[in-house]
Amino acid sequence: MYLPAHFTESRADEMHRLIAAHPFGILVTRSTDGLDADHLPFAFDAAAGRHGVLTSHVARANPVWEKCRDGDAVLVIFRGPEAYISPNWYPSKHETHRQVPTWNYQVVHAHGTLHIHHDEKFLRGIVGRLTRTHEERTGEEHPWRMADAPHDYMAAMLATIVGLEIRITRLEGKSKLGQNKETRDRENVARILRERGDADLAIAMTRSLAADK
Template sequence: MYNPAHFAVTDQAALYDLIRHAPLGMLVTHGPDGLDANHIPWELQQGPEGTDRLIGHMARANPLCQQLQQGGDVLVVFRAEQGYISPNWYPSKHATHRQVPTWNYRVVHVHGRVALRDDEKFVRGVVGRLTRTHEQQAQAMAPHPAGAWKMGDAEPAYLQQMLSAIVGLEVEIVRLEGKFKLGQNRSAEDREGAADWLDKGQQTQLAACMRLANPATP
């Protein structure tokens, strides 16, 4: 992707934080019918150096199950906060009238090698870990009187039927690209002005990210 130096992020911890914060990644592949994109929730697993990977699953009925080449190159795109930025939000616009609209966002591109994992133990583990992680988050946001859902809550035969309908995915991480476009090329005053208007529009997370970004100009 086009990634000017003032937007490029190379800090692995920051990139991994985004993946954990926004785990629905777009898996981009190239097969016999051309480019394809599938949206999959991923688990990030860190191992010894050079062995980090993304773990997920997809429907067995997805044609990608037959099209994927074991060890083939793939791209997984993660996107977090994003939003339109109006020129009117920059104080300098009202003095110079030399600003145009833009879009701010945070994204991570994961380049890797993919493998299908079609064994019940692997798939059960993927679903179990994803469930625990996201049920805890759901309970934190909106506690349900029944508590967090567990795989054991499902009737065993039904659960087995559901598990048999999916296939595991494993992406060995080869390279990371991060682009946090948060107004770093703007003055501190303009970036703060835009963040204030984002707050007024209830886009508080994007506003907070902009305030944390280091400006390139005073």
């Protein structure tokens, strides 16, 4: 990933926050067939290992776990908030006309090694963690639990999936939030984004502005 110094996101806590807020990642793998990408929900344990551990699962019918060897290097991409930025949103544009369109965004690349799990204990653990996290986000009065399903049915469902563990070796973050623009331009873009419903990106830009002051 191209990382100009002013857009580099080096704060571990911010990268962890982005992963937690946008857990549906893209797992990029390489095999003898070339590059492949799988779109998966991940659970993230920041305290595990040196840089944290990601866990997920795929259908047993998905060939990714057979094409990749245990320990292979992989990449998981987590996309945060993003939006197109019009030059018209910069006050300076109306004075000098020296602005062009761009795209503001946040993204995290998690580099690591892939490890395959078939044991039921691991599978129950990852399904349980993902379920608890995302059922809470639904706001359901009675969140769904694995125990709600008959034991034999749940066992049969678990038998159709394979567990994935990515032991992170390096995190790369990028927060392209207009840091190369004038303060008044950044403030106005954040205001317009908020008005247009892109609140997450507006908040990120406002935090970035505060950090630079």
